[in-house]
Amino acid sequence: MAIALKKTGVADPAATPHWHAQAREIQKFGTVIEDLPHALNAKIRADMVAQLNQLLADSISLRDMYKKHHWQVSGPTFYQLHLLFDKHFDEQVEIVDTIAERVQLLGGVTVAMGGDVAEMTRIARPPRGREQVPVQISRLLEAHKLIIKSCLDISEAADKAGDQGTNDLVVSDVLRPNELQSWFLTEHLVEMPLVLEK
């Protein structure tokens, strides 16, 4: 016995999601919201936001370089470096989020997308291809050095401006973890035989 198919119909338009939304930006990049319930005035916050956005762009670059190296590493130390690079990547994800949320909290707008980060970052762009381990580590160390110097500059500027929140964040949540990661990398570049010669 043939079963009649139910006639398919078109749903009520009220059930259709409005997924083609377009409108102007609500806040331009490079601006800060003036009237906020915040103890710091807009001028100080704008200055801090500019410096934090540069730190953010550099940290996003470093974060992504860790993933590139995690994927592309090779050689006798493959396993440990594969894992170490990914551990540092995960920690940089946290660092990036912490800086970004401080930018928004201060009334600014975060740099976020890859293309914009590529235009802003001061970290040298690595090639698309694979590189040897010492080159990978050297690139990461250069990036850490730049970020560590940046943290010292920003924390000093924040202290002078009275922005102790930024000062504390940059030292505790960015500077120290970057110093630690840098140390873990540096020790891989010391020539150390696995077996002692007699």
Ligand SMILES: [Fe+2]
């Ligand atoms: Fe992975």
